[in-house]
Amino acid sequence: MKKFCSILLALALVLSLAACGGSGGSSDSGSSGNSGNSGTSAPADSGNGSASGGAAFKIGGTGPLTGGASIYGIAVRNGAQIAVDEINAMGGIQFELNYEDDTHDAEKAVNAYNALKSWGMQLSMSSVTSTPAEATSPMNFEDRIFGLTPSASSVATTQGKDNVFQMCFIDPAQGTMAAHSIANNNLGTKIAVIWKNDDVYSVGIYETFMEEVKNVGLEVVSDTNFNDATSTDFSVQIADAQSKGADLVFLPMYYQPASQILAQAASVGYAPKWFGVDGMDGILTIEGFDPAMAEGVMLQTPFNASSDDAATKAFVEEYQNRFGEVPNQFAANAYDCVYAYKQALENAGASPDMSAEELCTMMIEQFTTMTFDGITGHGATWSTGGAVSKEPTVVVIENGVYVGLN
Numbered sequence: 001m002k003k004f005c006s007i008l009l010a011l012a013l014v015l016s017l018a019a020c021g022g023s024g025g026s027s028d029s030g031s032s033g034n035s036g037n038s039g040t041s042a043p044a045d046s047g048n049g050s051a052s053g054g055a056a057f058k059i060g061g062t063g064p065l066t067g068g069a070s071i072y073g074i075a076v077r078n079g080a081q082i083a084v085d086e087i088n089a090m091g092g093i094q095f096e097l098n099y100e101d102d103t104h105d106a107e108k109a110v111n112a113y114n115a116l117k118s119w120g121m122q123l124s125m126s127s128v129t130s131t132p133a134e135a136t137s138p139m140n141f142e143d144r145i146f147g148l149t150p151s152a153s154s155v156a157t158t159q160g161k162d163n164v165f166q167m168c169f170i171d172p173a174q175g176t177m178a179a180h181s182i183a184n185n186n187l188g189t190k191i192a193v194i195w196k197n198d199d200v201y202s203v204g205i206y207e208t209f210m211e212e213v214k215n216v217g218l219e220v221v222s223d224t225n226f227n228d229a230t231s232t233d234f235s236v237q238i239a240d241a242q243s244k245g246a247d248l249v250f251l252p253m254y255y256q257p258a259s260q261i262l263a264q265a266a267s268v269g270y271a272p273k274w275f276g277v278d279g280m281d282g283i284l285t286i287e288g289f290d291p292a293m294a295e296g297v298m299l300q301t302p303f304n305a306s307s308d309d310a311a312t313k314a315f316v317e318e319y320q321n322r323f324g325e326v327p328n329q330f331a332a333n334a335y336d337c338v339y340a341y342k343q344a345l346e347n348a349g350a351s352p353d354m355s356a357e358e359l360c361t362m363m364i365e366q367f368t369t370m371t372f373d374g375i376t377g378h379g380a381t382w383s384t385g386g387a388v389s390k391e392p393t394v395v396v397i398e399n400g401v402y403v404g405l406n
Helices: 002-022 070-090 106-119 130-143 171-184 200-216 235-243 255-267 310-323 329-348 356-367
Strands: 057-063 095-101 123-127 147-149 164-166 190-196 219-226 248-251 273-276 298-301 372-374 377-382 393-398 401-404
Touching: 057 070, 057 106, 057 130, 057 329, 070 095, 070 310, 070 329, 095 106, 095 329, 106 123, 106 130, 123 130, 123 329, 123 356, 130 147, 130 164, 130 200, 147 329, 171 200, 171 248, 171 273, 171 298, 190 200, 190 235, 200 219, 219 235, 235 255, 248 255, 310 329, 329 356, 329 372
Parallel strands: 057 095, 057 123, 123 147, 147 164, 190 219, 190 248, 248 273, 273 298
Antiparallel strands: 298 393, 372 377, 393 401
């Protein structure tokens, strides 16, 4: 009888273990999506595109996957997913990627970060845009989870945090570089500036631009701003620039208000030169926006999708095949982030069974000493403050594509 009971008990145990194993499934390593998006938002325990088994480094990030800034978040997720899939196919280091939607909102970004932390995030892509990143980066610092943001460019994102780094240019650098680009290329003699006074990204670029124009001899004849409450009618700003004879208008802002400014200026026959920053990358893909309105617009960006560089061409081709559009610099920076993580992890001899804190210490050492060649710049290095150093590219939109200014 005892023997019979023991057999029954063993059989019950086997069946129980089999049931537990059967409840899971293989992780989704593909990148199917809706409307050209890679990997729909997944539960926190599965990721958006993962390597099989438990031998993968878990990378998490928050970004606007829905809402008015979704062009940025979707591009970042798509670019990162391509890099993850390529690296996982190599058979060495493996990654598991999980992106949570923050709708470009600081409070939602904090909630999204906490979901990623519960999922087991070991490495962070931080947040896509600056305002959410300023809310989540202190959490990276406190939790000792290393963060490498592809596109949150405010100084406050990294300031005072030894473990939060940027793949994008910081805002002050963009303002300084814009002033020099306009002056060195003789793009305008009378400059107008239209900026957004309640956006840390726009304010940061504006302030350093205005400081630097004095050093390079540019004359600013019109200086106007707007905010969320006044961001649909730009007639006052346009009229001020036009009445003062501005032959170039500098737009340190994201693509949504920039598209409206271009359209409204065209409607009143005002056709100056337009010069923007990396936040305007994506303007050609706005639903309902006529790309012809952006003809001749110049912007500075770390990425030119029309480059003859072999790695860039391969990335652009893969992105177009998957998502049906040309990638912007947000996608390219995210792609580089994942490859930079790969290089740093390999250099450090890291393994997926290490804690986030252990990896954080390794990543700080690697990113402050290594040089990285990516599609958004060769010879990239990072300061101990997290800022990246790489050369910008100024492009002009011609016939719906980016062309190098020079």
